[in-house]
Amino acid sequence: MVDRDQSEFNMAISFLNRINTLFYDAQLAASNLDAHKWFGAILGLFREASTSMKVDEIDQFQKKFLEVYPEIMKGNRRRDDTGVQEIEYSLYVKLQSIELDIRRIMRDAGLETKLRQDPRSALRPGG
Numbered sequence: 001m002v003d004r005d006q007s008e009f010n011m012a013i014s015f016l017n018r019i020n021t022l023f024y025d026a027q028l029a030a031s032n033l034d035a036h037k038w039f040g041a042i043l044g045l046f047r048e049a050s051t052s053m054k055v056d057e058i059d060q061f062q063k064k065f066l067e068v069y070p071e072i073m074k075g076n077r078r079r080d081d082t083g084v085q086e087i088e089y090s091l092y093v094k095l096q097s098i099e100l101d102i103r104r105i106m107r108d109a110g111l112e113t114k115l116r117q118d119p120r121s122a123l124r125p126g127g
Contacts, residue, residue, distance in 0.1 A: 019048055019111070026099055035075045035087045038095050039068065045102045052109035061098070068094050 022044045029038035046061055053061075071091045079085050106112060 015048065019045070019106075022048065030092075030096070030099075032085070033087045033092070034085055035072050035091055035095065036079075038099075039072050042095060042099055042102065045099070049102050049106050049109070049111075052111065053105055057105065061101070064094070064098050068098070 022041050026038055026041035026045065029035075029041055043065070046065075050058055068091060071088065071094075075087060075091070
């Protein structure tokens with residue numbers, strides 16, 4: 001690891017904005033049964049969360065992605081041929097499971113908002 005000077009600024013706000021946008025995109029795509037866009041949003045969430053993952057977790061996600069990718073492409077071909085956007089229930093469940101796993105990792109890494117017992121303590125110095 002290279003020893004570097006620390007910046008006075010951080011990328012937390014940018015990170016949270018990207019995460020928020022990706023979760024919104026994932027929710028919208030899932031609601032519209034658009035597997036291709038949902039998968040893209042999940043890949044984005046994975047990239048953002050990967051810095052909080054262990055190597056074996058990253059490997060497990062890579063295997064899951066390789067498993068669902070052919071199903072995504074099959075759905076894309078069907079959409080292109082028929083003009084109808086559909087998603088097989090089994091694929092929906094797989095994508096939902098992957099997204100939930102990413103959400104759990106983010107929660108366990110402390111990336112969700114933490115609530116305090118007394119919200120007034122958040123306004124106090126050192127709160």
